Amino acid sequence: MSTERPRVVVIGAGLGGLAIAIRLQSRGYRVTLCERRDQPGGRAAVYRDQGFVFDAGPTVVTAPWLIQELWELAGRRADDAVRFVRLDPYYRIHAHDGRMFDYSGDHDKMAAEVARFAPGDVDGYRRFLGESEKIFKKGFEELGDKPFSTVGSMLKVAPALIRLGSHRSVYRFVSGFVKDEALRQVLSFHPLLIGGNPFAASSIYALIHFLEQKWGVHWALGGTGAIVAAMAKLFGELGGELRLSSTVEEILVDKRRTTGVRLAGGATLPASIVVSNGDAGWTYRHLIAPEHRRRWTDRKIDRTRFSMSLFVIYFGLRRKHPDVAHHSILLGPRYRELLHDIFEKKVLAEDFSLYLHRPTATDPSLAPEGCDTFYALSPVPHLGAGIDWTVERDRYRDRILDHLEQHHLPGLRRDLVTSHTITPLTFRDDLLSLHGAAFSVEPVLTQSAWFRPHNKSEEVEGLYLVGAGTHPGAGMPGVLSTARVVDRLIPRLPDDGGRDPIAGTHAA
Ligand SMILES: Cc1cc2nc3c(=O)[nH]c(=O)nc-3n(C[C@H](O)[C@H](O)[C@H](O)COP(=O)(O)OP(=O)(O)OC[C@H]3O[C@@H](n4cnc5c(N)ncnc54)[C@H](O)[C@@H]3O)c2cc1C
Known part of the structure; x- marks a missing residue:
């Protein structure tokens, strides 16, 4: 009887989209997951080159049970799919005055x-x-x-x-x-x-x-990409359909109710329920015609504050730096003022603070033998700043690499095998995020909970939102929780076995 089950289209295979697709498919809905890129994961996509494996985005895994519960809901064992190891220290923080702080989860050690x-x-x-x-x-x-x-x-x-x-x-x-x-x-x-x-x-x-x-702060063996791959596999095993290289251009609405989506190229997918994991601002601004929007008008979207963006350099070195921790935070000379430049003044400062990721500290499988995989991340203003990243990109990249070479990774340029850089333009043009924001709607109190774009759209019946721009917000625990919220909101099918939409067995 599966052909009679209601059809759901999920737009975007980020972690939020994958999580809700698994939840709904395991509840009996027929789910089609449309992702515009050629791989799932969204910000958690993977770049590979010459044996180096780079997780593009999230690396700090907190609350792994939020991932594991997806397998429980599907009646399977999560341990067979993804293995997590707890890190110690969680982060090594290098203060600008030369002091170091090892931040861990052990109260006495802390x-x-x-x-x-x-x-x-x-x-x-x-x-x-x-x-x-x-x-x-x-x-x-x-x-x-x-x-x-x-x-x-x-x-x-x-x-x-x-x-x-x-x-x-x-x-x-x-x-x-x-x-x-x-x-x-x-x-x-x-x-x-x-x-x-x-x-x-x-x-x-x-x-x-x-x-x-x-x-704890955990690491998934094989990297965050291994979590994404396991989630996509689980979704497929449950009978879900993942369509890669499929961009949704419009959410179709008839008499205030969604009837499905229109893809680039013109094909339509009928559905009684649509869940958007696309950027919440982009979803309202570009996927729903203005006449169907009463609250999320263009004017309201223009007045919404979006998060900062990120500049990230992924690079592989032909030697190891065993003294560099898995997660390092390299604080620059200014803190309050730098953040003010990024969030308020929206200028590209001369100084920076960096997050340096060395996954091979825990997981040598992510680089060829004897080599190290890294990424260096610098928060930068979003595209509202008017910075021309086609001009600034190489200059900014060189400044960061110079700094790392001088203070943390001697011989970096000599040892460089591969590198790849993303800028705020990547967030806008590849991931379709308004202003190229890396984390969608900025988390300030006046844009939290009810004030965020709602998980159940107040504009269009049958439309739901998951992902960083909705409640509770960005980050892996946040977006996985958005899928929990939407799971609660979408009506149950009569024969779903009465399962609790939020298993939450680990939450207590
Ligand atoms: C560099 C970086 C480092 C981070 N580090 C951490 C960390 O260490 N720990 C942590 O918890 N969080 C971290 N985060 C935040 C976390 O990665 C994100 O908040 C989270 O992954 C966002 O998930 P999402 O569900 O909102 O989907 P996204 O990852 O935003 O994915 C949305 C997907 O939708 C697709 N899409 C959009 N529009 C359409 C359309 N119209 N049609 C079809 N497909 C569409 C996009 O291509 C994308 O694949 C980091 C983020 C970045 C960028």
Whole structure:
């Protein structure tokens, strides 16, 4: 009877799109997943060259159970599909004054590291950890997988958000506990992982610190690409259809209800339910005709704040640098001012802070023998800045490589085998993200929960949104949670076995 099952089209095979496609297919819907690129994964795509394997995007895996539960929902064993190892340290942070901080998930080790780094801040750190736990319990465990489709749902949580002091920024929140400026940076950089400015993102995002302590920072053996490949395989095994190189150009609407999508080239795919994993801003602006939009008008989209973008250099070296940690954060001379340049002034600064990824520290399979795989990531303004990246690209790349060669990777240019660079243009032109933003809608309080584009569209019946631009937001735990929210919102089929759409067995 499978031909009678309702047809769902999912637009985009990012992690959010893959997750909702697996969820709905395993619930009995017939799902077609359309991805414009020639591989699934979105920001988590993979570049390969000469034996080097580069995960393009997410590398810090927190809450792996959010991935594993997809196999549970499908009645399979996740361990057979993806294996995770916990990292220690999670991050090595190089302060600009030469001090180093090994950030881990072991409370005693963390306290000892704080005592070594900033002896006066040990008590403050412990209090910070306690507060981060309280925020986590409210912000992640209670609100993270709840739909915010009505004003009422927002009003209900408002008192709790006020009690938690969510109007404060993460940096201000951290500064209330510790005094050392470099330690404040160590404990406040996390919003950057989801596209937020630590000086503007709500202190609710301080929950990330506790989330990492609770569930760890992990690495998937084979890289994040192995997670994507396993998810695509699971979807196929469940009978789902993945169409690569298929760009959706329009979400079809008739009498305020979706009837399917139109692909580039003109073909249409009828469906009673459409889930967009495309950038939320792009979805409303470019995939739905203006006459079908009452709230997400072009004007409202123009007034929405989008996250910063990223400049990333992927490179392979013919030697190893065993002294470089898996995840390094290299803080530049300025913190507040640099973030101001990126998020507010929108200028390309002369200085930078970098995230340096060396996956071969954990997983030698990602490079030829005796070699190292790296990427260096620099947050930069989104395309609203008017920077001409066709001109700036090589100059900026050279400055970053010079810095790395001088301070961290001696002989880098001599040892370079391969490299590939992406700029904000890649986010706009390949991934169809408004303003080339790397994390879609910026996570500030006034654009959170109900104020974000809703998971169930208020414009078009039968349309749902997953991914970074909707609730709860960007990052792997965030976008996997958007799929949990949408799973709850989409009606159950009569014969779905009564399964709970959010298994959540690991969440407690
Ligand atoms: C360099 C980088 C590093 C990051 N590091 C981390 C990290 O360490 N940890 C972490 O948790 N998060 C990290 N993130 C954030 C995380 O990767 C993203 O928030 C998350 O992967 C976004 O998933 P998504 O579901 O929103 O889909 P996306 O990855 O945005 O995928 C959307 C997909 O939709 C496709 N698409 C768009 N429009 C259409 C259309 N019209 N038709 C067909 N297909 C379409 C796109 O091609 C794309 O494949 C990082 C992001 C970047 C860019």
